[in-house]
Amino acid sequence: MALRITEKAVSxxxxxxxxxxxxxxxLGRSLERIAGRSYPRYxxxxxxxxxxxxxxxxxxxxWxxxxxxxxxxVRTTIAHSVEDMTGLTVTRVNVVVGPxxxxxxxxxxxxxxxxxHPSLRPVTTPAPVRLRPVTVGRRRVR
Structure with a gap:
């Protein structure tokens, strides 16, 4: 099974x-209505x-x-963050300054x-606990 990283996760x-x-x-909500576009967007x-x-x-x-x-x-930080967190190679980052x-x-x-570069630390998880089935009120049926 290959790991798939979605556009939403990268966004x-x-x-x-x-x-x-x-x-x-x-860009504030009131200005967004006037301009018709929200910032930032990716x-x-x-x-x-x-x-x-x-x-x-x-x-x-x-300003x-x-x-x-x-x-x-912004361009450098985006490229380093995506590469460090996902392992994907970033081919280009275009930054357009709007308002x-x-x-x-x-x-x-x-x-x-x-x-x-983002400051990352490894994620540690506890070892899995072995579970046993539990039966309650077990009766013999005749």
């Missing part, structure tokens, strides 16, 4: 990775046979911030200090 990894980068933001294509995936990320960025540095950090929203200032130093 969730991408969303968490992109949101972790300083300078990214979500298009993920997984090729199971080749073990690869390609990603397109549409993000919103706060003032180094927008190019934020987009580069720029007023917010708290983000410096280039803050963006550069952001770790691009």
């Amino acid at each position: 969730r990894i991408v969303a968490v990775a992109a949101a972790s980068v300083p300078g990214t933001t979500e 298009d993920v294509v997984v090729d199971d046979a080749a073990g690869t995936c390609s990603i397109e990320a549409f993000i919103a960025v706060v 003032p911030s180094p927008v190019t540095a934020v987009a580069e950090a 720029v929203v007023n917010g708290r200032p983000v410096t280039a130093g803050l963006v550069a200090a952001h770790p691009t």
